[in-house]
Amino acid sequence: MIEIQDLVKTFHRGSVNEVLALAGVNLQVRRGDFITVIGSNGAGKSTLLNCLAGSYPIDSGQIKIGEREITRWPEHQRATLISRVFQDPLLGTCGPLSIEQNLALANRRGRVHGLNKGVKRSDRNLFRKQLSQLGLGLENRLKDSVGLLSGGQRQALTLLMATLVKPEILLLDEHTAALDPKTALQVLELTEQLIAEQHLTALMVTHNMRQALQLGNRLIMLHAGRIILDVSGDEKSRMTVEDLLEKFYAVRGEEFVSDRMLLV
């Protein structure tokens, strides 16, 4: 169970460029939830994920994973519980290192990186087995440097690395947005497969409403730093893209009205 309470985040605080990115987000994620996150540009989707992962310090609020209050944990410490896949395929893997070395680092997520051998022989068998389920032939290229791989291959590898040690929560930030449609579909299928197999808890940001409805058991919509829709189960599976758009414009319309009333 992951609890987010009154999360507030402002960028450029105190300057003319001040932006309220998260205006008090409350969210309870149950174990095994696969939540898709949608919202327009600047709604706060990525900021929410970055605040969860600890990339940005937050202004106020509380984040709890299980019984652990992690609000003040630095990013690398949170990484022992949280794993993530970024939009940029280059960000999740280390180019100059080989495939097996990248996997070895991921296989030690949350443990001390000490003076023991980086890649052990027993690791290699595990890595080969794990890589073979990607169906990309990477299991025969353990020693190739990751810089030689395509964006899609790197993103698939990042996904595998993020789940090699089971995380409490997996954060996916538009992780297929930078890939071509065919590769994006493959990576998405892999995402579904890994989440289902390991019963992972996941938050997935996407711009594609159809995708957001298709995947996962729960959907939240962010607008102006707030969660304006939170549906799950049957209610979610009955929803259509038109319903989502309607909800979205309804919220925007209300705001418009209230603004005008202020002026009058």
Place this chain on the structure above:
Amino acid sequence: MTYFAFMGALEQGFAYGFLVLGVYLTFRVLDFPDLTVDGSLPLGAAVSAVAISAGIDPFVSLLFALAAGFCAGMVTGILNTKFGILHLLASILTMIALYSINLRVMGRPNLTLLGKPTVLEPLTNAGVGMFNAAPLLFGILSVLALLLLFWLLHTAFGLAMQATGANKQMITSQGVNTDRIIILTVGLSNGLAAASGALLCQSQGAADVNMGVGTIVAGLASVIVGETLFGHRSIGRALLAALLGSLVYRLAIALALSLKLGNFSFTPSDLNLLTALLVVIALTLPGLRRKVLRR
């Protein structure tokens, strides 16, 4: 070039080999331009000279120098990571602070080791000539350092070190505290630089507070010359290239100094100009080669 000049260049090349391996660690692996070495090399010399003068075994004095250099490097690392000072500036701050510290350590601007034992004594006592003993011993020591670094870079810590230099976001997401990696690696690099200083002061017979001037440029020149000539496709190759680069650099300098064109010859005061030229050539050569090959 005379035989003595040749052996002298080898001696210098191997003694500076530690420094060059250290510079490779910071500049290439960690992507951290570290000028601390200009201060930590004479620090190593000072610590070693003072220790030997106090009657401590010359080999043990090497360890003292290493430890002192390590601490100096950690200061730079901490200034950068914990206080958020730009890496270049952090290293310059430590470097100038070390100038005063080195004077304090020695109590005077230079300290001679005349008549004192050095690490070369066991070899010269065994009948090896002075001009052969230093290149031999320093060669063995620097190859040992190379092997140790090769091992280190393939440990889990070493992989995290490489990833910290290449992709900080990735390695942070794998739960590694990059601050700690940076502090330890810059420390290690400066420990190696200090070891260079200790060996140099023992072979030259004196430690001098100004002996560190231009260290970083020489170190960088060696790394780049090595990469250009010997490649850097794998870690092992890059380490070897760095050490060989140190030898080539010192040989090139010795060659230039022994050059006579009519009445003209270079003097040691021309060294900085020669180094700068060498670095420029080494930096432009790979690009030039690519251009020519493309045609």
